[in-house]
Amino acid sequence: MSKPRIVHLLDDTTTGGVTRVVTHICNSQRLANQAHHEIRVIPKNTADVPVIEADLIVSHLTISWRGLAGLIALRAKHPNISLIHVEHSYTQSFTALNVAKRERFFSLLRTAYSLFDTVVGVSRAQYSWLVTRDLVAAERSCVIRSAVDLSAFAALEAxxxxxxxxxxxxxxxxxxxxxxxxxxxxxxxxxxxxxxxxxxxxxxxxxxxxxxxxxxxxxxxxxxxxxxxxxxxxxxxxxxxxxxxxxxxxxxxxxxxxxxxxxxxxxxxxxxxxxxxxxxxxxxxxxxxxxxxxxxxxxxIPDSQARLSERVAGVFERNWEGLIARSLVKELPVAA
CATH class of the missing domain: 3.40.50.2000 (Glycogen Phosphorylase B;)
Known part of the structure; x- marks a missing residue:
């Protein structure tokens, strides 16, 4: 029996944090035992989203008014596939410093998030803001703190x-x-x-x-x-x-x-x-x-800091395993 196919959508392929996190997921041997992961690049703000052959689609796209039509098309073209969105961009401090018309911005986020079965916050602080602001319901969201391979950093001399x-x-x-x-x-x-x-x-x-x-x-x-x-x-x-x-x-x-x-x-x-x-x-x-x-x-150096590399890798992969398993059977996650 073939493994489920999970496609991760990116609209930014620069060597920043988002690309590194998604690459880390795709390179994880533990997650590869559960499913086949691959990356697909989608032009930023495109409305012409293709039909994607996948068992699960994970969006790492940047939400914007210009890109909303593309997200609507993504949902319409994949009515029977679970869609996950990982929110890498927006936070409480971002909004306070960069958004003048906040209710309009919040309407954009609520509309976009409603198109997904699950919205993932990449930190507890961000997740708390998303739920407190009623941008996404707690039962349709969860926290998976971002991670990359830290082993080379852990190997450095203190x-x-x-x-x-x-x-x-x-x-x-x-x-x-x-x-x-x-x-x-x-x-x-x-x-x-x-x-x-x-x-x-x-x-x-x-x-x-x-x-x-x-x-x-x-x-x-x-x-x-x-x-x-x-x-x-x-x-x-x-x-x-x-x-x-x-x-x-x-x-x-x-x-x-x-x-x-x-x-x-x-x-x-x-x-x-x-x-x-x-x-x-x-x-x-x-x-x-x-x-x-x-x-x-x-x-x-605190013991927790010295053991960070191994602990972060294990928690990140375990959380993604659980979310993938629930999403493949259309069960919603429980917020962490």
Missing amino acids: PTGPCRVFGAIGRLEPQKGFDTLIMAFSQCQEPDARLRIFGRGGQHEELERMAQIDPRITLEGHAPDPVRAMSEVQAVLLPSRWEAYGLVAQEALAARRRTLVAPVDGLCDQLEDGAHRVARNTVADWTRAIDASLTADLSK
Whole structure:
């Protein structure tokens, strides 16, 4: 008897978090024992969605008004197949900072989510927002925290000595808050401290100009090997203005780096795994958090952080196994 065929729909194939998570699902040997997983790229905002031969379809698409017709077509062309949507994009903080007409935006999300049998939140914080805002019913949704293969990060040697080399890894875009970080770090008085920012994006020139005020701050460019970038820092800072989950935090924690996160969205999920919460996402609070890290004992890593790689992989795969099994028989999941 052949295995069920599960098709994952993507409209963004850049080497970002969404692509990495979906690739991780498709490469999982454990999940491959249950079903055959494959990726299909759908043009962003297309209304011409083809008929897809599959036993289960998982959308990782970005919801928008222009793309809504395509989601309606997806549902209409597959009336007897369970559809799952994984919400990688929208959060409470995203909405607060980027959406002027919120009720109109919420109407879009409610309409889009109603087309799916199950909506997956990628963090507990995001899931709570989706349900509290009545964007999706709790009985038609669940939480599966995002994950990628962390084994290479876990294999890195743990840092020792005083914390002096800080890193920020991600796209150079306003979402990531690296402008706040540069201003905060420049107020740190430790002459031996360093801030290394890895990434590329539309804010590169602006951040490069800002960094010129402090020779201790360097923009390292794109890091094709994130494991190597992680090996070159002792602490990782995530001052994101919004973040559905925050894979970089998981990678840093698995690598036993001191990890500081802004108090927003899915970054709050990282606290239980050993991350340190910055009180507020302001320049002053980030300066205080960096100063406090300068005296931190890097040798004292919580047991939960040291075991993170193995635990995350097991929980992620087990949750996807359960959701797939229920969806194939048209049973709805129970929210985590």
